[in-house]
Amino acid sequence: MFKGILIEKQEDKYSAQLTELNDDQLPSGNVTVKVAYSTLNYKDALAITGRGPVVRSFPMVPGIDLAGTVESSDDPRYKPGDRVLLNGWGVGESHWGGLAQKARLSGDWLIPHPEGLDERQTMAIGTAGYTAMLCLIALERHGLKPADGPVLVTGATGGVGSFAISLLAGAGYTVTAATGKSSEAAYLKSLGATAIIDRAELSAPGRPLAKEQWAVVIDSVGSHTLANACAGTKSEGLVAACGLAQGMDFPATVAPFILRGVSLLGINSVTQPFQRRVNAWQRLADQLDLQALSVMTRTIGLEDALSAATELLDGRIRGRLIVDANN
Ligand SMILES: NC(=O)c1ccc[n+]([C@@H]2O[C@H](COP(=O)([O-])OP(=O)(O)OC[C@H]3O[C@@H](n4cnc5c(N)ncnc54)[C@H](OP(=O)(O)O)[C@@H]3O)[C@@H](O)[C@H]2O)c1
Known part of the structure; x- marks a missing residue:
């Protein structure tokens, strides 16, 4: 038996609770992992509360990230005792995820745990930090350098x-x-x-083009914020769009793209190829200020994740929540 959060939906009743599960209930997969840590992402909070249509089949164990140790494996790339990491791949949405003490997964979704970080640290980083790194890598692929000018980060x-x-x-x-x-x-x-600005400066409907302020934007908010960020980006600037905290809509005009040559880059963290995942995580291990990591994180237990999900969606959480699967 092992503990996990289980989301169920019967007719109109949506529920999420911490419960005892057994190995026979685990979904199919060729690698079974003992989860050490997971984390609570925006998507996990939507899944737990049912506020967003994240879960594709029921019952579901949420948790789009996990770090742990291989318990058994039919995949030649992994053997018992190997330390592994997973982000995305529909885990916690259409396949049971990381907010449990055990997970059965496809070896294709795993990467070896990055050198230089422990499991708590990789889950402190989680899909959020991994996505931020994917944004930086995508911007660099398009030529970004520090000398290009100031960067705006929304959903800061x-x-x-x-x-x-x-x-x-x-x-x-x-x-x-x-x-x-x-x-x-x-x-x-x-x-x-x-510099710090009030997000209200960006969140209301704005003009097609605004004063050129930023060379680059990393936006996790979407909606009017993304539209205004594009409108305020300098000529030939870059905008990486990765989120929808304000909304899924994009009420913009093409003006920034066709009159200023602004480029909009989409970032998808869910299905990146193996080598790109490994590279992004190695860069996180090498470059991230681990001191900053401790400032922006808090560790909670599996049961706490249930109430924290509502707080997160209500915008009352700062930084990242690590979930200790064995607490
Ligand atoms: N593309 C991908 O693969 C990918 C990967 C990870 C996350 N995401 C998405 O990225 C977004 C952020 O994820 P996260 O984990 O960073 O979530 P988070 O920790 O909840 O952060 C979202 C932040 O957005 C701001 N915000 C919240 N509601 C807002 C509103 N109505 N209008 C404007 N700003 C608002 C808040 O920051 P302030 O209080 O500082 O303004 C909040 O802390 C989510 O939409 C998530 O689904 C996408």
Whole structure:
């Protein structure tokens, strides 16, 4: 037997609770992993509360990230005792995920645990930090350098935003953080932001083109915020779009793209090829300020994840929540 959060839906009744599960209930897969740590992402919070249509089949164990040790494997690439890491691949959405003490998975979704980080640290980073790194890599692929000018990070106190600030500042970029939490200015500065703006400056409907302010944007908010970020991006600038905390819509015009040559880059963390995942995680291990990691994280137990999901969606959580699967 092992513990896990189970989401069930019967007729109109949606529920998530911590329960005892057994190995026979685990879904099919060729690698069974003892989970050490998972984490609570925005998507996991939507799944647990049922506030967003994240879960594709029921019952479901949520948790899009996990780090742990292989218990048994029919995949020649992994053997018992190997340390592994997983982000995405529909885990926690259409296949049982990491918010449990055990998971059975496809070996294709795993990577060896990155050198230089322990399981708690990789889950502190989680899909949020991994996505921030994918944004940075995509921007660099399009030629981004610190000398290009200031970078705007939206959703700044969130998971993706916090890591984006820390990674960019560490790499020498000048970062402006857009946040709805003015009380978190000191936190954002401790991550490396040099300027802070109220997210209200970006979240209402705006003009097709605005004053050119940022060379680059990393946006985890979508909707009017993304539209205004594009409108305020300098000529030939880059915008990486990875989230929808304000909304899925994109009420923009093509003006920034056709009149200023702004490029919009989409970031998908769920199905990246193996080597790209390995590279992104090795860069996180090499470049991330581990001191900053401890400032932006808090560890909770599996049961706490249930109430924390609501707090996270209500915007009351700063940074990242690590979930200790054995607590
Ligand atoms: N593309 C991908 O593969 C991928 C991967 C990871 C995450 N995501 C998406 O990225 C987004 C952020 O994820 P996360 O884990 O960083 O979530 P998070 O920790 O909840 O952070 C989201 C942040 O957005 C801001 N925000 C919340 N509601 C808002 C609103 N109505 N208007 C404007 N800003 C708002 C808040 O920051 P402030 O209070 O500082 O303003 C909040 O902390 C989510 O939509 C998530 O689904 C996508």
